[in-house]
Amino acid sequence: MKSVQIQNADMALPIAANILLPSDFNESRTYPTIVSVHPFGSCKEQTSGNVYGKALAEAGFVVIAYDASYQGESGGAPRWIESPTQRVEDISHVIDYAVTLPYVDADRIGAIGVCGGGAYAINATLTEKRIKAVVGITPVNLGRLFREGFSGFNPLGTLEAMAAQRTKEARGDELQVNELLPPSVEAARANGLTDRDVLEATDYYKTPRGQKPGGWTRMLFSHAQKTLSWDAFAFAETLLTQPVMVVVGEKVGAFGAYRDGTEIYGRAIASKDRQIVSLENSSHYDLYDKPEAVGPALEKLVPFFRVHLGNSASA
Template sequence: MSEKIKTVSIPNIAWNTAADIHFPPKFEEKKKYPAVISAHPIGSCKEQTSGNIYGMAMAEAGFVVVAFDASFQGASGGKPRFIEDPEFRVSDFRFVVDYVQTLPYVDVERIAVLGICGGGGYAINAAMTDYRFKCCVGITPVNFGRLSREAFGNFDPVDSLEKMAKQRTVEAQGGERSVINLLPPSVEDAKKATGDIDVIEATEYYKTSRGQAPNGCTSGLFSFNSAALAWDAFNHAEVLMTKPFMAVVGDRPGGFGAYRDAQEIYGRAGSKEKRIVVLPGISHYMLYDKPEAVKPALDQVLPFLKEHLGEAK
């Protein structure tokens, strides 16, 4: 397995984006490689599933893979910290692809995008609005706008916006910032609080040694969440989503809604080539790192990417 990784700093609007480049086995700089930009879930970082699972697997299959941290998160710059703003999240892709197109060993006409969970929703939106991406893959993709209006906002988005407005006023006047943890502190606490498979399995991934990483903080700045409530990952998909794409989900749906979101974008997208893969017996967080979920996902994803990007030349 290839373990060659280079950490780079990519210019963004007024700060830098931290990214890891995963190289294929027997990498030769004189060749031209297809590339994939890999985006992490909400509250995650590049050292988790987008890099150490899908990034490494795609690199092993022959792609140059760039896994990056979102602005305001992970090792990337931007203040205040812990902002989850969809417009910035999608903008990050554009700066990363700007950088990737300067690499002499990348074929600028063969770049794809892949994202997991919220990163999958952002990846789909990036493919809709930046046609430098030749194709797109969403692994258990979540539309963060829809999630913010529903489960994350207690299905009362107006009340959420009122509270965010008041909190931002407090902070603008010098008060303490409200940083919320998106998950319970332990699996036991999660099981006491809910029976929802997504919350329980997310906690088991992020709050135990299974998936913990120093920058995988699962935190959000509450007062800056208002932008998400008016945003929709699939807005104008009927017209703008023209690129080939694949959505991979499990058939055990949870409260974060990836199964529903994957079905929606599959139905709405104007793409002439679109595929949805539903894996039996698989849940959202199994697709982060569990071999019994990741392997059948990659068995579909890697041929799809090779079909549209080809091999190194």
């Protein structure tokens, strides 16, 4: 693995990334390459890098797992901004970097993302035609989720609150950084939280199971307004022409990945090859790291990428 800093040319912000290489890597050859996008509130050392990135590198692909701008080890201030436009633009900046590497085949680039990262990867594919195939692992359309559950089904009230808070901060008040999850599963239950996704997210992010220094599960409240007007799947019927695979678990929770995954599969009518993998006994967070869910997902997505990106290095 190589750790690098990618310069974001538009904003002069460095993007921190890990490049995962096949075991038989030879820098004189060129490889199919996959950009791996982490979930909302996550970082490159979690599921996007140490689970799917690692497995794809072992399967012969070069993988670039990176931290979003304003998050993890990447640059940008204030911290913990979740901007869908920036998250999608980051993918293009990572591809800009990838195509300068002598061992990356610029004609064989794919993208994979988990949770919010899955929807970001799919959205990027609508307009980023250097992406030749995309996989969304339990993808969540953050715009839809913010307009619904994350705003208490009161998007206009949330926008008013964001506006008021941003004015306060512009005048010198402290930033309002929202913690996205309870500190523990026990605390969640003590507060009456029973939803599968909330409890399983807490078990992943707040315990040694998935906890990493860069995975803060935080969001700057005042700078999230644009998320509420964003739709990951807008124009998919006409612009999503590349092959797309969606992997979802049928044990559903409040974050709505099953709903979003089946929606984009249904709308991807212009895709050259659209596939959905629906796992009956898996949940959203099972697909982050549990072998009984990740294994079947990899059994489908690795051959999918091999068909559309090639399965070996070129001389």
